[in-house]
Amino acid sequence: AQSVTQPDIHITVSEGASLELRCNYSYGATPYLFWYVQSPGQGLQLLLKYFSGDTLVQGIKGFEAEFKRSQSSFNLRKPSVHWSDAAEYFCAVGGDGNEKLTFGTGTRLTIIP
Amino acid sequence: EAGVAQSPRYKIIEKRQSVAFWCNPISGHATLYWYQQILGQGPKLLIQFQNNGVVDDSQLPKDRFSAERLKGVDSTLKxxxxxxxxxxxxxxxxxxxTQAYNEQFFGPGTRLTVL
Structure with a gap:
């Protein structure tokens, strides 16, 4: 069965600092990988996705993620965070033709001045 | 383009009562999903519709949960x-x-509290 692990429940970073959120997945074939962001009281918004090709993918709001098959990881990065980035971030995995997404438990990001 | 609409936004009920949620997807979207997100967890798929047919309801507690999507547009979860x-x-x-690489657009959700 497919699964996603987000080891960090809560991360605090200073505004302007760099950010990396970790995501490890388990899937038997080539995974489809996603990062979503959820602001308080809002639905989930897609930040970026990986299906194939270049393992470094660019997303919205200055985010990027790198797919590393050997490590079963899909970590999310941003070089300089803004106060508006404070939110909950979810990593998700799906499979080829299998539209069902399995989400991780999320990482809450707090930004301090 | 209007997003996914859900109502109500909040609902408080007592245990053993019944409740229903409504969803109107983005116009033209054939696939509709209902997820349950418990505090501190990621969303879990309850049921997926393709037009008005069920694609996956393997994680829906069918003894108490039901969902329908009449006419292949809006949907209710009870x-x-x-x-x-x-x-x-x-x-x-x-x-x-219904393919993994098509983005799923989420509504704001309905927060249910059962007392």
Whole structure:
């Protein structure tokens, strides 16, 4: 069965600092990988996705993620965070033709001045 | 383009009562999903529709949960009777077609509290 692990429940970073959120997945074939962001009281918004090709993918709001098959990881990065980035971030995995997404438990990001 | 609409946004009920949630997907989106998001967890798929047919309801507690999508547009999710552990945010999402690489667009959710 497919699964996603987000080891960090809560991360605090200073505004302007760099950010990396970790995501490890388990899937038997080539995974489809996603990062979503959820602001308080809002639905989930897609930040970026990986299906194939270049393992470094660019997303919205200055985010990027790198797919590393050997490590079963899909970590999310941003070089300089803004106060508006404070939110909950979810990593998700799906499979080829299998539209069902399995989400991780999320990482809450707090930004301090 | 209007997003996914859900109502109500909040609902408080007592255990053993019934409750219903409504979702209107983005116009033209054939696929509709209902997710349950318990506090501190990621969303879990309850049921997926392709037009008005069920694609996946393997994680839907069918003894108390039901869902329908009449005419392949809007959808309702019902819980009867509710239990304390049903307290969660219920998210509706839609996508153009049923394939993993089509983005799912999420509504704001309905926060259910069962007392």
């Amino acid at each position: 819980i009867q009777p509710a239990k304390l552990e049903d307290s969660a945010v219920y998210l509706c999402a839609s996508s153009l077609v």
